[in-house]
Amino acid sequence: MTDDPDGAELGDLVRQRVEQGKAAGWYSDDLDEQLAQQFQRAAVDPLKFPVLEALPGLVDSLRIPTMADLRVHSESMIPAGAQVHNVVSRLVGRQIGAVLTSVSQFGQDVQGSLRGVIDSLEELRSIVTTEVFGDLDSVHHRLVAVEQRLARLESERSAVTDE
16 A cells, blocks of 8 residues: 555545445445444534533522622602612611522522532433443444344345355
8 A cells, every 4th residue: 555645545445345345245235324323423422512511600600699789879869869768778778688698598509509400410411421322332233243143144045045
């Protein structure tokens, strides 16, 4: 073989051997289609979900309100409105603070729960990727081996009956 930067010569050799294998009954006629489907499945991550990948960032970017957010603006266009706003703010400030504290705690709990869900989904994804797909590949390879054996037996049987 010569130095072939495109690999055309090697490709021709592989095609020639495949054709010989098909003629000898080693490979099924739809081998090309099976390989194309297998390579297509292998090239795509079926468990890649862009939305799932974006979730950790979205959860971390959640802004949970704090007491620093408890600002009641007292500006008013109405005469003496600013004083009324200040009085009302002092009267309900404690209640608003308690509500804000409850909302903040709820936000932290939700954020923690969402992180747990995301971690569980990632763990499930890795289990499916490694174990389930590995098992499926093993079953597929066994099935292909059985089909090849059957094709050889069929080829041998037809060769014997043709004689």
